[in-house]
Amino acid sequence: MISLKNSIVCITGASSGIGEACARAFAREGAALLLSARRKERVDRLAKALQEEFHVRTHTMFLDVRDRTAVDAAINGLPQEWRSIQVLVNNAGLARGLSKVHEGLVQDWEEMIDTNVKGLLYVSRAIIPGMVQRKSGHVINISSIAAHQVYPNGNVYCASKFAVRALTEGLKMDLLGTGVRVCAVSPGLVETEFSLVRFHGDGQRAAKVYESMKPLLGEDIADIVVFCAMRPPHVDISEVIVMPTDQASVHHVHRG
Ligand code: NDP
Ligand code: 8X3
Numbered sequence: 001m002i003s004l005k006n007s008i009v010c011i012t013g014a015s016s017g018i019g020e021a022c023a024r025a026f027a028r029e030g031a032a033l034l035l036s037a038r039r040k041e042r043v044d045r046l047a048k049a050l051q052e053e054f055h056v057r058t059h060t061m062f063l064d065v066r067d068r069t070a071v072d073a074a075i076n077g078l079p080q081e082w083r084s085i086q087v088l089v090n091n092a093g094l095a096r097g098l099s100k101v102h103e104g105l106v107q108d109w110e111e112m113i114d115t116n117v118k119g120l121l122y123v124s125r126a127i128i129p130g131m132v133q134r135k136s137g138h139v140i141n142i143s144s145i146a147a148h149q150v151y152p153n154g155n156v157y158c159a160s161k162f163a164v165r166a167l168t169e170g171l172k173m174d175l176l177g178t179g180v181r182v183c184a185v186s187p188g189l190v191e192t193e194f195s196l197v198r199f200h201g202d203g204q205r206a207a208k209v210y211e212s213m214k215p216l217l218g219e220d221i222a223d224i225v226v227f228c229a230m231r232p233p234h235v236d237i238s239e240v241i242v243m244p245t246d247q248a249s250v251h252h253v254h255r256g
Contacts, residue, residue, distance in 0.1 A: 006032055017190070086131075086138065090141045096157075135179040139183070216242065
């Protein structure tokens with residue numbers, strides 16, 4: 001097991017859900033936290049709370065991962081003491097809508113592809129060269145069981161997560177011999193703001209996704225992310241697929 005104390009951990013989408021829980025879990029290990037999202041006020045509040053509770057260093061950024069120029073500027077403009085990023089958690093992502101392709105909203109598709117695929121690539125492209133140069137680093141992509149199984153009306157979201165899976169595998173090959181590790185954590189149902197975002201703020205519809213079953217929580221995923229990050233340098237967990245006990249596949253959920 002390695003210590004993460006004072007290691008710089010960069011988490012995208014830290015304003016909510018899994019990203020926020022990862023920030024807390026890494027803070028518990030004493031990591032220095034580089035936190036970003038579009039809702040910067042939430043990230044600032046989180047950073048302040050973690051500083052007070054765990055006495056860790058934090059740096060926050062407004063970041064829309066879809067904006068390539070802004071991503072480059074944010075990473076290249078980091079203060080010197082925040083440049084040696086050891087762990088990148090590519091977490092920022094979302095689903096929009098649940099419709100058949102021939103009835104879907106093009107702007108929903110664009111938002112998913114721009115965030116989940118292109119955004120992940122932009123952030124990775126900006127951060128990984130430093131890891132390669134230092135011969136050390138760890139990229140942890142938050143993927144999904146939707147990267148393995150397609151469900152009705154999940155078309156574009158699933159395609160975006162299949163892409164994350166392909167990019168994770170490709171990156172592992174690209175980084176072979178550099179000392180940089182690559183991992184995907186692929187959850188099933190996790191109760192976060194994910195469904196609220198998917199259904200454009202319809203809370204009742206979002207609540208139904210987790211009705212009469214016990215979903216995973218952001219903390220459950222964060223535990224796994226930190227476990228992966230703390231393995232010895234020669235151990236690279238390729239992927240962890242994790243589902244609630246009440247879920248067997250994207251098609252099978254036990255509702256008691
Ligand atoms: P949340 O909606 O709670 O969190 C999503 C996070 O992504 C927010 O912090 C949001 O921040 C950020 N985000 C979205 N778009 C952008 C953007 N353009 N630029 C920067 N940040 C952005 O959902 P989850 O925590 O559940 O989702 C986190 C990841 O986990 C996603 O990649 C999702 O696909 C994946 N996942 C979720 C599962 C689930 O069941 N919940 C299961 C499997 C995978 P802000 O809006 O402030 O920018
Ligand atoms: C989120 C899990 O099954 O709702 O990636 O697509 S699912």
